[in-house]
Amino acid sequence: MTTPIKILIAEDQGMLLGALSALLDLEPDLQVVGKASDGKQALSLIESLHPDIVLTDIEMPVMTGLELAQCIQQQSLPCKVIILTTFARSGYLRRAMDCGVKGYLLKDAPSDDLANAIRRVMQGRKMIAPELIVDAWEEADPLNDKERKALKLAADGKQTEQIAAEMHLSPGTVRNYLSSASNKLNASNRIEAARIARQKGWL
Template structure:
């Protein structure tokens, strides 16, 4: 019998994380080796345990699922990452695939389906929930890649000066990107623009 697939489970909702962990623990093909409460901790535990598959919530504090996936896959590109979300928002799938995520599914899935998808990803294949895929086809994100960058950093609380250093851009250039993003979102401030963009799945 082959060794069980080693899984790292990540979700900031303790009750839900425990429930999913218990369900996965019933599958003889799987072994939950660690659990994390946010994306930052997920990166640490992934480095420590080297799981085969990371099952991770999309929306979390410290680092969201895509940001955590980027860091995990940078160090261990062979790891399969499955993101879970409540909403198939347009824009999110594109970010996830660009980060190297192999699977994307809604939290409304049943336990048997989750196990099947985890095993599929471990075999090197992809799996995208049809609802998420359909939403991505209707993606109407008007923001450029740099506008997404500055709004994401705004959401992290960075100042224009700090964004300039992080992105290696002049302060005036950052302000130009922010101004364009404000126009496209119809927001009165960059913080409001960041919230609108995140709600619509653009960042």
């Protein structure tokens, strides 16, 4: 008998987490070995459960799905990451690919599509929702890492001095990053810049 594919699900909506687990467990060759409500909990479970596939949402508290994928990549953990999300934003897809994600699917896809995508990813293929592929390469993210981080902290309500302390930079340098980000996004201020970047999936 073939060993089932071991899956860990990370999803902060409890009802959806339970439904996904139940649906995947109906497949004879798939086995849900763990469930997490945020990325940090998922990372801890990966180290103890050794799943083949991590199926994760993007927007979660404590640690997002993209941050989780980045940690998995940096630590060279052997599991493959599939993102399952409601966010059809091209910027998210580009960042996910940079983090080594092997699949990017939308939550409204049929359950059969998800099960088949898991099998194909295990075979070494990449699975991307077709409606996202064209958009992803039409508009590149203009922000660099420092601009993105400064803008994200500003969007969280932090003042320039707080951002400077967190990024270990001078307030003047932070203001330059925020100004540069605003100019690149044709925004009149940091709040508008953050809103535009978030809509594009760049934050």
